Amino acid sequence: MKTALSELGRRTAAPPISWLMSLALSRPKLISLAAGFTDNASLPVADVRDLLDDILCSPTAGRPALQYGATQGDPALLRLTADYLRALDGGRRGDAAWSEDRMIVTNGSQQMLYIATEALCDEDDIVIVEDPTYFVYLGIVQSHRLRARAVRIEKDGMNTAHLEELLESLKRSGELRRVKLLYLVSYFQNPSGVTTSFEKKSRMLKLLKKYERAAGHPIYLLEDAAYRELRFKGGDVKSALALPGARDRVIYTGTYSKPFATGTRVGFGILPEPVFTAALRIKGNHDFGTSNLLQQLLARALSTGSYRKHVEKLQKRYRRKAEAMGAALREHFPPDVEVWEPSGGLNFWARLPRGVRSGPKSKLFRSALAKGVIYVPGELCYADDPGRRKPDHEMRLSFGSATEENIREGIRRLGKVL
Amino acid sequence: MKTALSELGRRTAAPPISWLMSLALSRPKLISLAAGFTDNASLPVADVRDLLDDILCSPTAGRPALQYGATQGDPALLRLTADYLRALDGGRRGDAAWSEDRMIVTNGSQQMLYIATEALCDEDDIVIVEDPTYFVYLGIVQSHRLRARAVRIEKDGMNTAHLEELLESLKRSGELRRVKLLYLVSYFQNPSGVTTSFEKKSRMLKLLKKYERAAGHPIYLLEDAAYRELRFKGGDVKSALALPGARDRVIYTGTYSKPFATGTRVGFGILPEPVFTAALRIKGNHDFGTSNLLQQLLARALSTGSYRKHVEKLQKRYRRKAEAMGAALREHFPPDVEVWEPSGGLNFWARLPRGVRSGPKSKLFRSALAKGVIYVPGELCYADDPGRRKPDHEMRLSFGSATEENIREGIRRLGKVL
Numbered sequence: 001m002k003t004a005l006s007e008l009g010r011r012t013a014a015p016p017i018s019w020l021m022s023l024a025l026s027r028p029k030l031i032s033l034a035a036g037f038t039d040n041a042s043l044p045v046a047d048v049r050d051l052l053d054d055i056l057c058s059p060t061a062g063r064p065a066l067q068y069g070a071t072q073g074d075p076a077l078l079r080l081t082a083d084y085l086r087a088l089d090g091g092r093r094g095d096a097a098w099s100e101d102r103m104i105v106t107n108g109s110q111q112m113l114y115i116a117t118e119a120l121c122d123e124d125d126i127v128i129v130e131d132p133t134y135f136v137y138l139g140i141v142q143s144h145r146l147r148a149r150a151v152r153i154e155k156d157g158m159n160t161a162h163l164e165e166l167l168e169s170l171k172r173s174g175e176l177r178r179v180k181l182l183y184l185v186s187y188f189q190n191p192s193g194v195t196t197s198f199e200k201k202s203r204m205l206k207l208l209k210k211y212e213r214a215a216g217h218p219i220y221l222l223e224d225a226a227y228r229e230l231r232f233k234g235g236d237v238k239s240a241l242a243l244p245g246a247r248d249r250v251i252y253t254g255t256y257s258k259p260f261a262t263g264t265r266v267g268f269g270i271l272p273e274p275v276f277t278a279a280l281r282i283k284g285n286h287d288f289g290t291s292n293l294l295q296q297l298l299a300r301a302l303s304t305g306s307y308r309k310h311v312e313k314l315q316k317r318y319r320r321k322a323e324a325m326g327a328a329l330r331e332h333f334p335p336d337v338e339v340w341e342p343s344g345g346l347n348f349w350a351r352l353p354r355g356v357r358s359g360p361k362s363k364l365f366r367s368a369l370a371k372g373v374i375y376v377p378g379e380l381c382y383a384d385d386p387g388r389r390k391p392d393h394e395m396r397l398s399f400g401s402a403t404e405e406n407i408r409e410g411i412r413r414l415g416k417v418l
Numbered sequence: 419m420k421t422a423l424s425e426l427g428r429r430t431a432a433p434p435i436s437w438l439m440s441l442a443l444s445r446p447k448l449i450s451l452a453a454g455f456t457d458n459a460s461l462p463v464a465d466v467r468d469l470l471d472d473i474l475c476s477p478t479a480g481r482p483a484l485q486y487g488a489t490q491g492d493p494a495l496l497r498l499t500a501d502y503l504r505a506l507d508g509g510r511r512g513d514a515a516w517s518e519d520r521m522i523v524t525n526g527s528q529q530m531l532y533i534a535t536e537a538l539c540d541e542d543d544i545v546i547v548e549d550p551t552y553f554v555y556l557g558i559v560q561s562h563r564l565r566a567r568a569v570r571i572e573k574d575g576m577n578t579a580h581l582e583e584l585l586e587s588l589k590r591s592g593e594l595r596r597v598k599l600l601y602l603v604s605y606f607q608n609p610s611g612v613t614t615s616f617e618k619k620s621r622m623l624k625l626l627k628k629y630e631r632a633a634g635h636p637i638y639l640l641e642d643a644a645y646r647e648l649r650f651k652g653g654d655v656k657s658a659l660a661l662p663g664a665r666d667r668v669i670y671t672g673t674y675s676k677p678f679a680t681g682t683r684v685g686f687g688i689l690p691e692p693v694f695t696a697a698l699r700i701k702g703n704h705d706f707g708t709s710n711l712l713q714q715l716l717a718r719a720l721s722t723g724s725y726r727k728h729v730e731k732l733q734k735r736y737r738r739k740a741e742a743m744g745a746a747l748r749e750h751f752p753p754d755v756e757v758w759e760p761s762g763g764l765n766f767w768a769r770l771p772r773g774v775r776s777g778p779k780s781k782l783f784r785s786a787l788a789k790g791v792i793y794v795p796g797e798l799c800y801a802d803d804p805g806r807r808k809p810d811h812e813m814r815l816s817f818g819s820a821t822e823e824n825i826r827e828g829i830r831r832l833g834k835v836l
Contacts, residue, residue: 009537049474056467119427263710
């Protein structure tokens with residue numbers, strides 16, 4: 001008898017790092033520079049307790065927190081989030097580019113990425129991604145049988161000449177009408193740590209706009225700003241929402257999980273019409289709304305200033321951990337390894353000399369494992385793009401969850417293997 | 419310029435009751451017998467506060483509650499849920515029919531319904547539903563362009579002769595291979611209040627099994643037990659998990675939202691392989707796991723007995739409200755209205771004499787609205803099935819969120835209109 005699974009059900013693959021996670025779980029002494037978890041010791045346990053206590057002691061807030069809410073999200077959280085983003089981007093009060101009317105609260109920004117992609121892409125449609133990019137997004141792409149086309153990145157973001165080349169070649173081949181969106185992880189990108197400059201965002205949006213005519217429909221810039229607030233060096237870069245025309249073409253997704261507490265899983269998106277309406281309806285079918293209790297927790301964290309204080313603490317903590325990893329890399333890695341040092345986020349990116357393979361089956365990975373340390377092989381972060389061979393000589397090194405001591409020891413061991 | 423929306427994005431319709439909800443919001447004095455919200459006054463605010471306090475004061479539980487967890491769910495909640503269901507169904511300890519190994523925790527059971535349907539159904543596939551059925555599930559069906567085939571229900575569940583007829587006719591027309599699942603809301607069905615007897619579940623599963631050969635693949639029984647614990651009369655009916663062969667063919671979904679606190683949005687499903695693996699991967703793409711904080715809250719509510727106590731309180735409360743509605747209906751409704759009285763859940767079902775229309779544009783609905791009371795028109799709960807005309811002479815009357823006083827007054831006003 002055949003399976004009854006749908007095409008999507010049959011196609012959807014296991015996440016590429018699930019074997020890494022099982023590996024780490026089965027060997028508790030392993031130093032994992034692979035886990036994308038956030039720093040455990042910094043989780044705001046006492047803050048969350050106080051905030052929840054306030055909510056659940058309040059005669060007005062307690063019950064609504066435990067009741068259903070609107071699918072779109074808690075009105076207070078929507079407004080606070082819009083105000084917060086507008087302030088970050090230096091927008092004018094009342095500017096609709098940051099309007100809560102087009103915002104949806106989701107279960108982490110991951111759910112927003114899923115829904116936005118569902119709302120826009122049919123099978124065989126094309127999404128443009130960075131090369132490398134966030135591998136969980138590639139899971140969405142794979143499961144919906146979309147095609148990814150990857151554009152090289154540099155230390156300030158996508159190579160826009162390459163982007164133009166790609167768009168031009170898609171135009172020539174008549175495939176531009178299949179291009180629905182460009183997926184950009186704009187701050188301290190997972191995995192490379194790269195932050196896209198505002199100028200590059202502007203150039204990207206202009207290029208998408210230029211090729212829209214040939215596409216016959218809008219091409220959206222989907223900006224995933226999950227790591228934005230985890231900056232520990234330099235000043236914030238404005239988001240694409242601050243660009244002219246953003247209101248009609250930019251989908252911005254953000255999250256409160258990473259900068260506050262990953263266990264709360266609250267994210268959000270701002271979407272242009274008609275994507276907003278479609279996404280809201282789809283969210284209704286998914287779960288008709290994210291937990292009100294969690295939303296009120298985040299709303300209160302924002303309105304009391306507890307959120308901002310926690311973010312500052314976190315930034316300091318990650319700065320220290322990043323410095324520890326940077327110093328260890330300088331001390332223990334051979335000079336022919338090119339290290340990309342981030343200004344925020346959770347990851348360093350290391351490029352080994354061409355020819356030195358880092359993949360799951362490589363000698364390097366197996367030797368590292370034998371020495372009790374793991375990393376994410378870079379090749380897991382590359383889309384299936386027939387236009388190039390997947391690079392297999394890179395490593396993502398996370399300092400998010402390991403202790404400073406383990407970071408130093410892990411890098412020392414990796415250095416020995418190299 | 420055309421829209422860039424996907425077919426799903428363009429197709430997904432607004433929920434049929436969103437206009438009812440806006441209506442209620444815009445007229446706060448309206449008595450809503452339409453809202454499916456749970457009773458506000460009974461929400462376990464103090465319990466939740468104490469449980470969260472315990473978790474967040476605990477040196478071992480606090481941090482993990484605020485960290486990412488496994489996509490499948492919190493191991494303690496999975497185990498407690500499996501034990502709880504097994505006990506409800508009178509299963510033997512260790513019986514794999516209720517195994518947590520095939521269980522996934524989701525954002526309400528709604529997300530489980532979405533994912534299970536995604537995992538099984540391609541466009542044009544057929545799902546068999548009760549006639550009437552839960553309208554939000556019909557939204558999933560509509561958005562994925564599935565076809566629904568509806569089977570008449572009686573006071574103890576689906577008319578199984580009609581089900582057999584349908585399966586036979588699908589076999590004859592060669593469409594059986596498009597049938598993937600039968601969706602059954604088995605306890606105090608929304609909207610009709612009907613509970614399916616265990617005998618009928620058994621007959622249904624046997625019929626599905628019988629027609630599998632002609633289908634060429636398994637046909638799953640998707641049992642949605644969202645209201646199971648809201649029973650206030652009679653004893654529990656065993657779920658389909660207690661049937662022989664259930665382990666391979668029954669998908670069971672349940673929720674902690676309705677019997678505890680809707681604002682927590684924690685549900686779950688038990689799924690047979692290979693649906694379980696596909697669903698788990700899809701859940702990974704959706705949001706890689708439901709909030710750990712909420713899961714630990716529910717796990718602790720279960721393990722401390724706080725959950726069970728709350729359910730008992732809730733059952734008493736709903737019994738009183740249902741009695742109030744039943745009495746008011748007997749007093750104020752004309753004798754030619756057939757009232758289906760539930761033994762649990764949140765809804766009565768009233769069938770007016772044929773010819774008296776209850777739809778959104780009917781004289782009845784408009785007169786009721788003018789008198790300040792609304793209900794859910796029955797026709798919104800019927801699938802688009804070319805095999806029959808949609809009945810338009812019924813009403814769903816909810817006693818969940820209205821106060822007893824408003825229930826009496828609302829029914830009195832409706833009686834006058836009738």
